[in-house]
Amino acid sequence: xxxxxxxxxxxxxxxxxxxxxxxxxxxxxxxxxxxxxxxxxxxxxxxxxxxxxxxxxxxxxxxxxxxxxxxxxxxxxxxxxxxxxxxxxxxxxxxxxxxxxxxxxxxxxxxxxxxxxxxxxxxxxxxxxxxxxxxxxxxxxxxxxxxxxxxxxxxxxxxxxxxxxxxxxxxxxxxxxxxxxxxxxxxxxxxxxxxxxxxxxxxxxxxxxxxxxxxxxxxxxxxxxxxxxxxxxxxxxxxxxxxxxxxxxxxxxxxxxxxxxxxxxxxxxxxxxxxxxxxxxxxxxxxxxxxxxxxxxxxxxxxxxxxxxxxxxxx
Numbered sequence: 001x002x003x004x005x006x007x008x009x010x011x012x013x014x015x016x017x018x019x020x021x022x023x024x025x026x027x028x029x030x031x032x033x034x035x036x037x038x039x040x041x042x043x044x045x046x047x048x049x050x051x052x053x054x055x056x057x058x059x060x061x062x063x064x065x066x067x068x069x070x071x072x073x074x075x076x077x078x079x080x081x082x083x084x085x086x087x088x089x090x091x092x093x094x095x096x097x098x099x100x101x102x103x104x105x106x107x108x109x110x111x112x113x114x115x116x117x118x119x120x121x122x123x124x125x126x127x128x129x130x131x132x133x134x135x136x137x138x139x140x141x142x143x144x145x146x147x148x149x150x151x152x153x154x155x156x157x158x159x160x161x162x163x164x165x166x167x168x169x170x171x172x173x174x175x176x177x178x179x180x181x182x183x184x185x186x187x188x189x190x191x192x193x194x195x196x197x198x199x200x201x202x203x204x205x206x207x208x209x210x211x212x213x214x215x216x217x218x219x220x221x222x223x224x225x226x227x228x229x230x231x232x233x234x235x236x237x238x239x240x241x242x243x244x245x246x247x248x249x250x251x252x253x254x255x256x257x258x259x260x261x262x263x264x265x266x267x268x269x270x271x272x273x274x275x276x277x278x279x280x281x282x283x284x285x286x287x288x289x290x291x292x293x294x295x296x297x298x299x300x301x302x303x304x305x306x307x308x309x310x311x312x313x314x315x
Contacts, residue, residue, distance in 0.1 A: 008297065012290050016283075020075070023282040024068050027275045058084065075283075081276035085269075090276045094262065094284070100172045101261035104184070104254075105246040107177050109239065111185035112192060117235065119189075120196025121228070127201065135193065142190025151183045151256045168258045180257045184250060192238050199234040203227040240296040247288045 055061045059070060074081065080090040123135040158179060159167040169176040203209070204227060212222045254264040262281060269277035 005298065008294055012294065015290060016286060019286040020072060020283065021068065023279055023286075024071060025064070027279060028064055028067070071279075080280045080283075083274055083277055085272045085274045085277075090280045094265070094277070094280045097260060097262045097265050100259060101247060101263070103172055103177050104180055104250075104259060104261060105243060107174075107181035108184040108188070108246055109243060111181055112188045112242065113239070115185065115189040116193040117196055120193040121200055121223070123193065123197040124200035124204065125223070135197075139190045139194050142186050143194075145186070147183055147187055147250070148252050148256060150186050151179070151253055154179050154183055155256070169260070172260070176257075177259075180253050180259050183253050183257075184246065188242055192235075192242075195238055196231065196235060199231040200227055203230045236296060236299055240292050243288075243292055247284075247292075 052061070059067055062070075071081065078091065080094070082088065083090055083093065086093070119135050123132045126132045155167060158164050165179050166176055169180070209222055209227065212226065213219065251263040251267045253259065254261050255267060258264075262284065266278065266281040268274075269281065
């Protein structure tokens, strides 16, 4: 197990280096001058000499590889550069947005688990009955509605009509996060409960379930101790993908509710051509997905003995 973990950690290093190079290259090849963009955003009229001096201060006059080497060296020391627009250090600004994103992710995942797993299991147990048809119909409706439409519906009924929640998020709190989290959970639950249903049905059709029932083991015991445990690998994979995307921020939902997270920060940075902030967001996404995939792979070894004992030995 230790050698497997070390091997996976060593694989992360070249992946992150390639991502840093590609993201830096894409920012520089975007075809937009950061100094000109800043001038347009602020409405200032700068002479050509001043613009050249600003480019020199930002290091934009140096060759591409030199710029990348300087940026990477600063990154290793925890310096992600300075925002072209605000003039503030990127890392403190980016870290200030993380609490909102972490709260939104945690609440959305919790709601998704509470809704999708019980309903998915119930639909599998009541296969081809009224309950199963009703759950699948609700899943189809939830999966068909885009996030912005769900967000507007929730905002209209619960914020404007009933006045139970604020229309615009005011700070990082449970009352403000409720509507954005429910918006994200609706689509995820609708999609994942069908996956949970399929995974449970696949396990229920296997011979060990019939064997256990023949020995007199209760169905509830088989379901909770065998079927659900065997289905955890599928469920864990789905949750890992959701956590990665949510930690990256959901720009549409955050923009509608004015939720001050990293997704909204990334959209503003892209609009303003704030390259250091965009690169910080790309690095954050890369680290999140690499770490989530690593944790998911390690979890498989504890949840599924077939993976742990593959090849007759532990990895």
